[in-house]
Amino acid sequence: MAPEPPGGPPTLERVAAVAGVSRSTVSRVVNGSPKVAPAAVEAVHRAIEDLGYVPNRAARILASRRTQSIALVIPENTARFFADPFFATVVQGIAMYLADTDYTLSLLIAAEKDAEKTRRYLQAGNVDGALVLSHHSDDRSYVQLAKSIPVVFGGRPMSAEGSDAYYVDVDNVAAASDATHRLVARGRRRIATIAGPADMSAGLDRAEGWRRALEEAGMPTDLIEHGDFSPAGGEAAMRRLLERDPAIDGLFVASSLMASGALNVLRGTGRIVPRDLGLVTFDNDYAAQSSSPPLTTVEQPTVELGRRMVDVLLQRIAGHAVPIITVMPTRVIERGTE
Amino acid sequence: MAPEPPGGPPTLERVAAVAGVSRSTVSRVVNGSPKVAPAAVEAVHRAIEDLGYVPNRAARILASRRTQSIALVIPENTARFFADPFFATVVQGIAMYLADTDYTLSLLIAAEKDAEKTRRYLQAGNVDGALVLSHHSDDRSYVQLAKSIPVVFGGRPMSAEGSDAYYVDVDNVAAASDATHRLVARGRRRIATIAGPADMSAGLDRAEGWRRALEEAGMPTDLIEHGDFSPAGGEAAMRRLLERDPAIDGLFVASSLMASGALNVLRGTGRIVPRDLGLVTFDNDYAAQSSSPPLTTVEQPTVELGRRMVDVLLQRIAGHAVPIITVMPTRVIERGTE
DNA sequence: TTGTAAGCGTTATCAA
DNA sequence: TTGATAACGCTTACAA
Numbered sequence: 001m002a003p004e005p006p007g008g009p010p011t012l013e014r015v016a017a018v019a020g021v022s023r024s025t026v027s028r029v030v031n032g033s034p035k036v037a038p039a040a041v042e043a044v045h046r047a048i049e050d051l052g053y054v055p056n057r058a059a060r061i062l063a064s065r066r067t068q069s070i071a072l073v074i075p076e077n078t079a080r081f082f083a084d085p086f087f088a089t090v091v092q093g094i095a096m097y098l099a100d101t102d103y104t105l106s107l108l109i110a111a112e113k114d115a116e117k118t119r120r121y122l123q124a125g126n127v128d129g130a131l132v133l134s135h136h137s138d139d140r141s142y143v144q145l146a147k148s149i150p151v152v153f154g155g156r157p158m159s160a161e162g163s164d165a166y167y168v169d170v171d172n173v174a175a176a177s178d179a180t181h182r183l184v185a186r187g188r189r190r191i192a193t194i195a196g197p198a199d200m201s202a203g204l205d206r207a208e209g210w211r212r213a214l215e216e217a218g219m220p221t222d223l224i225e226h227g228d229f230s231p232a233g234g235e236a237a238m239r240r241l242l243e244r245d246p247a248i249d250g251l252f253v254a255s256s257l258m259a260s261g262a263l264n265v266l267r268g269t270g271r272i273v274p275r276d277l278g279l280v281t282f283d284n285d286y287a288a289q290s291s292s293p294p295l296t297t298v299e300q301p302t303v304e305l306g307r308r309m310v311d312v313l314l315q316r317i318a319g320h321a322v323p324i325i326t327v328m329p330t331r332v333i334e335r336g337t338e
Numbered sequence: 339m340a341p342e343p344p345g346g347p348p349t350l351e352r353v354a355a356v357a358g359v360s361r362s363t364v365s366r367v368v369n370g371s372p373k374v375a376p377a378a379v380e381a382v383h384r385a386i387e388d389l390g391y392v393p394n395r396a397a398r399i400l401a402s403r404r405t406q407s408i409a410l411v412i413p414e415n416t417a418r419f420f421a422d423p424f425f426a427t428v429v430q431g432i433a434m435y436l437a438d439t440d441y442t443l444s445l446l447i448a449a450e451k452d453a454e455k456t457r458r459y460l461q462a463g464n465v466d467g468a469l470v471l472s473h474h475s476d477d478r479s480y481v482q483l484a485k486s487i488p489v490v491f492g493g494r495p496m497s498a499e500g501s502d503a504y505y506v507d508v509d510n511v512a513a514a515s516d517a518t519h520r521l522v523a524r525g526r527r528r529i530a531t532i533a534g535p536a537d538m539s540a541g542l543d544r545a546e547g548w549r550r551a552l553e554e555a556g557m558p559t560d561l562i563e564h565g566d567f568s569p570a571g572g573e574a575a576m577r578r579l580l581e582r583d584p585a586i587d588g589l590f591v592a593s594s595l596m597a598s599g600a601l602n603v604l605r606g607t608g609r610i611v612p613r614d615l616g617l618v619t620f621d622n623d624y625a626a627q628s629s630s631p632p633l634t635t636v637e638q639p640t641v642e643l644g645r646r647m648v649d650v651l652l653q654r655i656a657g658h659a660v661p662i663i664t665v666m667p668t669r670v671i672e673r674g675t676e
Numbered sequence: 677t678t679g680t681a682a683g684c685g686t687t688a689t690c691a692a
Numbered sequence: 693t694t695g696a697t698a699a700c701g702c703t704t705a706c707a708a
Binding site: 052085 | 346347390392393394395396397399400403405407410412416419420421423426427429430433434436437442443444445447449458459461462463464569595598599602605624625627628629630
């Protein structure tokens with residue numbers, strides 16, 4: 001029986017003593033080194049079990065210079081971030097995937113005031129890599145950061161031009177175009193869009209997809225208003241659109257949250273979807289499913305996208321070659337509102 | 339000019355050299371020790387600035403035996419967790435508050451299979467404390483954990499009986515009772531409830547509040563069905579309730595997500611809220627605000643609740659005395675659906 | 677007020 | 693295959 005010496009959790013040294021081997025051997029066993037005698041492995045395992053030994057993370061990191069932890073950098077505007085099911089689900093994918101590995105996730109709120117602080121923390125060797133879920137165009141410093149540690153972006157970073165920023169995204173242009181085409185196919189003649197912010201690639205790309213679809217159909221592309229991906233933003237944009245042209249009969253909304261806001265306005269004016277106006281949106285989340293009516297929408301594999309981000313990052317940390325750009329598939333969920 | 343010696347980020351040692359002082363002095367300055375000569379402080383700061391020095395976290399932790407990091411333990415069922423605005427917002431509060439401190443947040447997914455693994459990690463001294471956002475009644479092991487490191491629960495843990503588990507919560511019984519009273523006051527005569535899971539204190543307590551309100555009004559408390567706080571669960575529960583008594587004219591739903599599901603069912607049967615049925619729910623989130631109609635609901639200060647959890651935890655880590663139980667206020671947001 | 681020196685619990689190098 | 697032993701970068705008595 002090992003006595004219970006005081007002084008905190010059991011150390012590797014204690015395990016070594018109990019197992020009757022050296023610390024090095026214990027370390028090897030713990031790290032799964034192949035070259036250890038079966039008998040020793042056995043003894044060490046038993047000692048570990050008996051003592052309830054768990055390696056000290058800090059010591060390990062210090063000695064190995066590998067932190068086994070990655071940072072998840074999220075925009076300072078945490079409120080809107082977590083309120084958006086898209087981000088929430090991506091985070092979910094990240095967290096779930098990581099739970100199966102030996103990596104730890106550090107949540108890092110990017111203080112926009114001094115992105116410098118965040119960057120320094122990351123560069124100081126406190127993490128093995130970083131995942132950046134960027135809201136705004138202000139991602140230059142992270143693209144920069146990518147030169148010193150592995151970074152993977154969720155969604156194409158705005159400042160990605162020419163840089164070799166790794167990112168995982170969907171094809172927003174194609175998806176938005178597809179969605180808009182469906183409005184055209186339904187015979188909608190005056191098709192508007194509530195686009196996302198002009199400083200986010202998802203905002204720009206989805207607007208671009210809408211534009212292309214209309215151009216292909218020989219329709220005007222003047223009816224565009226930007227929102228901020230929030231219900232309130234959608235409401236305001238909808239009002240502006242109706243003011244500009246009350247005869248709108250088709251609408252592509254770049255996010256379901258904005259769509260729900262838009263729906264409120266439409267309802268207020270007595271318009272019925274899809275009778276008076278066809279509506280297609282983005283994200284098959286709660287908002288699209290539970291609105292009345294439930295909306296035809298572009299579904300993104302959000303959880304999987306998060307998983308993939310982690311996957312790419314870990315591969316890079318391990319030094320393996322991986323694609324710089326990973327494009328995940330989308331699909332339209334038909335609910336008859338187009 | 340300090341040359342640029344290779345070999346990774348600048349160390350404290352290098353700062354000391356540049357500043358012309360000893361490592362101890364640098365350490366003192368970095369940690370804000372009061373007993374340092376102004377001149378030395380000045381020199382060290384300049385050197386730190388020049389070198390872009392950032393302390394190595396692992397080394398610091400190892401030497402000080404303080405990790406400056408806390409764990410956020412969330413249930414394995416990450417999907418539902420992040421999909422619920424309540425949890426998302428609490429996490430937001432936690433993350434935001436922590437961003438202002440020197441603490442780091444580690445997301446820890448509690449593998450229900452072996453809670454042992456999670457517990458060991460926490461007990462191995464890898465964090466200074468833990469926040470537990472519990473979904474299920476399976477929180478015994480964390481209440482247990484609280485004996486070795488500071489733990490603060492979000493919401494009263496089910497196994498809190500007799501234990502001195504620290505937690506931050508709202509008064510669910512009172513809030514639910516208040517909400518239900520409003521249905522009674524509106525003249526509703528057949529009042530049902532869609533309660534939360536019976537293995538969560540929020541589920542139990544809100545049902546209890548509903549029960550009390552009805553008892554005080556001399557009304558029967560037979561119409562109760564449980565859901566799992568998800569829209570789908572709300573739908574199913576609503577169906578069961580209508581089957582049991584189609585004459586229901588009042589309903590208290592323990593969460594807005596379930597309410598949205600219930601609304602779908604009601605709509606399907608042609609019932610109009612609040613004309614045919616009064617509805618009051620819990621959580622003033624997106625679901626309650628953007629449903630049609632927007633719902634009268636109990637608002638919880640979710641962000642603040644998260645902040646408070648952190649606050650209590652950090653106080654405890656610092657060794658200060660803090661209340662075991664913190665009850666945050668709620669208020670009813672009137673939207674006329676009662 | 678400052679510096680010296682002994683750890684903190686691992687990993688990693690090198691002999692054995 | 694194993695074991696000494698020197699890092700890893702910082703904190704912290706203890707001395708000066």
